[in-house]
Amino acid sequence: MVNQRVKPILVAFTLFLGLFAFGTKASAAEPNYVISTDATYAPFDFQDKNNEYVGIDQDILKEVAKRNHFTYTLKPMSFNAAAQMVANGQADGIIAGMAITDERKQVYDVSDSYYKTGVAWITKKGSKIKSLSELKGKTVALKSGTAASNYGLSLQKKYGFKVKYFNDTDTMYNDVVNGNSAATFEDMPVIQYAIKNGLDLEVKNPNNPGNAGGYGFFVKKGQNPQLIADFNKTLKEMKADGSYQKIVDKYLKSDQKNFTGSSADNNSTWGILRSNKKAFFDGLVQTIELTVAGIILASLWGMVLGLMGVAKSKFLRGLSTTIIYAFRGLPLMVLAFFIYIGLPGVIGTKIPAFTAGLLTLILNEGAYTGAFVRGGFEAVDRGQMEAARSLGLPYGKAMSKVVVPQGLKIMVPSFVNQFIITLKDTSILSAIGILELTQTGTLIVARNSQGFRVWAIIGLIYMIVITLLTWFSNWLKKRLD
Amino acid sequence: MSEEKQVKVHVDKVNKSYGDNHVLRDISLDVMANEVVVMIGPSGSGKSTFLRMLNQLEMPNSGLVEVDGYDISDPKTDINKVRENIGMVFQNFNLFNNYTVLQNITLAPVQLGKMTKEEADKRGKELLATVGLSDKADKSVNSLSGGQKQRVAIARALAMDPDIMLFDEPTSALDPEMVGDVLDVMKDLAKSGMTMIIVTHEMGFAKQVADRVVFFESGKIQESGTPEEVFNAPKNERLQTFLSKVMQA
Numbered sequence A: 001m002v003n004q005r006v007k008p009i010l011v012a013f014t015l016f017l018g019l020f021a022f023g024t025k026a027s028a029a030e031p032n033y034v035i036s037t038d039a040t041y042a043p044f045d046f047q048d049k050n051n052e053y054v055g056i057d058q059d060i061l062k063e064v065a066k067r068n069h070f071t072y073t074l075k076p077m078s079f080n081a082a083a084q085m086v087a088n089g090q091a092d093g094i095i096a097g098m099a100i101t102d103e104r105k106q107v108y109d110v111s112d113s114y115y116k117t118g119v120a121w122i123t124k125k126g127s128k129i130k131s132l133s134e135l136k137g138k139t140v141a142l143k144s145g146t147a148a149s150n151y152g153l154s155l156q157k158k159y160g161f162k163v164k165y166f167n168d169t170d171t172m173y174n175d176v177v178n179g180n181s182a183a184t185f186e187d188m189p190v191i192q193y194a195i196k197n198g199l200d201l202e203v204k205n206p207n208n209p210g211n212a213g214g215y216g217f218f219v220k221k222g223q224n225p226q227l228i229a230d231f232n233k234t235l236k237e238m239k240a241d242g243s244y245q246k247i248v249d250k251y252l253k254s255d256q257k258n259f260t261g262s263s264a265d266n267n268s269t270w271g272i273l274r275s276n277k278k279a280f281f282d283g284l285v286q287t288i289e290l291t292v293a294g295i296i297l298a299s300l301w302g303m304v305l306g307l308m309g310v311a312k313s314k315f316l317r318g319l320s321t322t323i324i325y326a327f328r329g330l331p332l333m334v335l336a337f338f339i340y341i342g343l344p345g346v347i348g349t350k351i352p353a354f355t356a357g358l359l360t361l362i363l364n365e366g367a368y369t370g371a372f373v374r375g376g377f378e379a380v381d382r383g384q385m386e387a388a389r390s391l392g393l394p395y396g397k398a399m400s401k402v403v404v405p406q407g408l409k410i411m412v413p414s415f416v417n418q419f420i421i422t423l424k425d426t427s428i429l430s431a432i433g434i435l436e437l438t439q440t441g442t443l444i445v446a447r448n449s450q451g452f453r454v455w456a457i458i459g460l461i462y463m464i465v466i467t468l469l470t471w472f473s474n475w476l477k478k479r480l481d
Numbered sequence B: 001m002s003e004e005k006q007v008k009v010h011v012d013k014v015n016k017s018y019g020d021n022h023v024l025r026d027i028s029l030d031v032m033a034n035e036v037v038v039m040i041g042p043s044g045s046g047k048s049t050f051l052r053m054l055n056q057l058e059m060p061n062s063g064l065v066e067v068d069g070y071d072i073s074d075p076k077t078d079i080n081k082v083r084e085n086i087g088m089v090f091q092n093f094n095l096f097n098n099y100t101v102l103q104n105i106t107l108a109p110v111q112l113g114k115m116t117k118e119e120a121d122k123r124g125k126e127l128l129a130t131v132g133l134s135d136k137a138d139k140s141v142n143s144l145s146g147g148q149k150q151r152v153a154i155a156r157a158l159a160m161d162p163d164i165m166l167f168d169e170p171t172s173a174l175d176p177e178m179v180g181d182v183l184d185v186m187k188d189l190a191k192s193g194m195t196m197i198i199v200t201h202e203m204g205f206a207k208q209v210a211d212r213v214v215f216f217e218s219g220k221i222q223e224s225g226t227p228e229e230v231f232n233a234p235k236n237e238r239l240q241t242f243l244s245k246v247m248q249a
Ligand SMILES: Nc1ncnc2c1ncn2[C@@H]1O[C@H](COP(=O)(O)OP(=O)(O)O)[C@@H](O)[C@H]1O
Pocket: B018, B021, B023, B041, B042, B043, B044, B045, B046, B047, B048, B049, B050
């Protein structure tokens, strides 16, 4: 806590700094933290019917912030990415139903346990499998990076099962429900909540959870001790004054419909569409923004790479080849993680998810564009350049007036193709928590378990946008001829 | 330089190799203003390489190339200025596919600020009339026959009002019935006093218009002289063999 006498001085000082740093907000008297989470983890972290982030974790965090006078920006994304965000200093803390383990204590500082947990092993309801040894040779679904998955993995050798990894809880559950995987490991309270709300699964060890322990709030080791102290102090107070129990009851005792909406809203495609129309619309807008900005900037960058690729200078040609080689070879998701999670630790500034996503698209799609732009220019007969230069036209004019227009015409189909690929590739950026269409779908399914309907809707929206994009491209093609 | 004997092209001991392939060997040649020089010789003897060196489409490895007094074997020379004064006509025409016939002709003079768009259009139409293609001005170049294309290419080069014209086998890619039209245009050009350097296999044409015929073989000028000397009294043995082959065909 900031000393009351020091606070006004701090405020004045901050205002003073604010005056110099034109436009930056002067309200920094209350610290603002970036907190990451995985919002596919009901009842701890999920999106309710109003697309607000709620759950036991979220309500506790809100209360801690209120009582300690700080604000925070929530960054929901896949669990693995969310944890790495903190480890790399991109986020100040993570609350995501994250179990306290000895390994994690090496990397993070952790609060007192705020919820008892342990690992359950789970099969499809009515499955004949009775003991872990019957999993021999069968496939087990695990969510990458979680404590439950590590526990499952520690049993793999002993029981001889195969392992398949998932990035979000719901897809993992469905793999077991659909019979693709025979079993899964998950935190006891989470799976019990999901089953209570109608998931067709069965816990096999309700009375003796593996690795019994607790959930904690994590910060990077050695950073933000104040945040941990605030959390522990408020947690104690909340347990004493009953507000902790109130939060737990709110999620575990009440009907799930309070959070997920009525069955009419969830059990028909039309209902889902109607009750989530704002979320779908916002996701669509984000997808379109990423796509349009991505297409324009990647095309420009690709043109630069392509022109460099046919330049007279050996150095420029080599540079172009190297850049194209590097970024075509890099999977989009790796590049996104590298820019969003890896880079900030090195350069020391946080990169907003949208910027990181856009940069990823520019570098990746730009490399593919650069390759076919170079190819298009090379496909223009060399005699065209020679004739232009022989008339006295300088290289730049010969390129822009003769070679580029002919090359572009050759490239039009490749451009149209790349536009569509760019649109589809934006879905991969859901991994860094950008709330585009795919991430929107993930969050809705995590809440209502209506995978088939939600993904059908999302798929249809993509197809409509792709159709419009194709029409636009064809119209552009005609205009160019 | 005296008025009558102005040297337009001065080449001295030029060498050019592609890897181990020594293509031009110690070649020297002067071309005077208003002179028409025809270069003959077997394929692969270095004629195109030599011609392309005269406007720096190729750089020699050693030796001196001067055009209009500019040393273009020196990479520091502003080649664009020199090229404005040298027209080049290619075997494959190389008309700009993305422009109409008239636009092909007007592009360079307008882009280089030699003429306004209107002046260039007017001049372009005059040139199209001289090559007999007035009706083709607004056609796409791909709708033309080979002979028409080559006449447009000549008009395009002339639009820059050059002092020197280079021709690299201008009729070799044409159907036989088209050859005459193109050669007629070139004959008129020679009559008008243009300095021309022409690579061709049209021996009849060479006899008619050349002031000098130069025989290339193995990257060397083996013999040069008036058409009478070269065609009627060839001294070089390889020239004799070459002539007997082409005359038979
Ligand atoms: N760009 C090039 N790279 C390598 N070799 C070339 C190149 N241009 C021409 N040559 C070679 O140089 C020689 C002379 O070619 P060229 O000047 O085209 O002869 P010509 O026009 O008399 O038929 C040939 O052996 C040809 O293969």
